[in-house]
Structure formats: structure tokens, C-alpha cells
Amino acid sequence: MRIHPRDRIEIWETAWKKFKGSIPEQVRFDKGTPLELCLRETDLAIMIYSTVFLDCLRYGIPVVSLGWYPTVWREPLERAGVVTFARSLKDVPPRGMTGKAPAKGPIPEEYFLGQPALN
Numbered sequence: 400m401r402i403h404p405r406d407r408i409e410i411w412e413t414a415w416k417k418f419k420g421s422i423p424e425q426v427r428f429d430k431g432t433p434l435e436l437c438l439r440e441t442d443l444a445i446m447i448y449s450t451v452f453l454d455c456l457r458y459g460i461p462v463v464s465l466g467w468y469p470t471v472w473r474e475p476l477e478r479a480g481v482v483t484f485a486r487s488l489k490d491v492p493p494r495g496m497t498g499k500a501p502a503k504g505p506i507p508e509e510y511f512l513g514q515p516a517l518n
Contacts (some may be wrong), residue, residue, distance in 0.1 A: 400431045401437045403449075457479055 402411055408428045415422050429437070436455065444455045448466035455462045462482045476482040 400426065400428050401434070402428055404430050406430065439442070452476075452482060 400411065402408065408430065411428050414424060415426070434451065438454060438458055438460060441455070441460050443461050443463065444452065445463045445465065446452055447464075452464060452468075456476075459476045464482050464484050465487065468476070468482075473482075473484065477484060
């Protein structure tokens with residue numbers, strides 16, 4: 400799990416253990432790896448109050464949002480089906496948890512100022 404650089408990993412580990420039990424071997428908490436390297440390994444992004452969803456859309460990574468986004472963004476993203484909005488993980492469609500959340504693929508490059516760096 401890529402956590403915010405200002406967050407403390409210990410808080411996330413404690414929360415996981417409290418709500419889910421022991422942390423599986425395949426789950427790791429990371430905040431030091433550059434974002435673009437993390438995105439190369441990402442099948443599904445679940446985020447709270449993050450603009451990283453823009454990077455995910457740029458690379459065609461399905462996004463489940465558990466946080467607030469301005470209406471000016473939320474309505475078009477919801478209409479296009481590129482972001483699934485949920486109140487909690489319990490509201491995430493089962494397909495979303497397997498990396499197959501609804502997505503229309505990468506957003507056209509002309510919507511962005513720079514070109515994708517991932518190759």
C-alpha cells in the first residue's frame with residue numbers, strides 16, 4: 400500500500416491489525432518508492448482525499464474514491480465511469496476489489512500538460 404509521504408507507517412499497520420488481523424506477506428506499506436514506480440505495479444487504486452487519482456486516470460488505472468472531490472470533478476468522472484465513488488470499502492463493488500473496477504481506459508493525452516512518463 401502506497402501511503403502519503405507525511406503519514407506514519409505504524410498508524411496504518413496498527414489500523415490493519417485492529418480491523419483485519421495479521422498483515423499478509425503480500426501486503427506491504429510503502430511511502431518511499433516514487434509514485435510512478437508504484438503505479439507500474441498498480442491494478443486498482445483506492446484513495447481518500449488524493450489528487451493521485453489524476454495520475455491513475457492518466458495511465459488507465461481504475462480508481463475507487465473514498466473521499467471528497469469537488470463537484471466540478473466528481474460529476475464528470477462519475478458520468479465517464481473512470482472513478483467509482485464509495486462511502487466505505489464495504490460499498491466497493493466486488494469487481495473493484497480484484498482490479499477490474501469500471502474504467503474507460505486512459506484519458507486522452509490532450510487533457511494533460513505533460514506526456515506519460517511510464518513506459
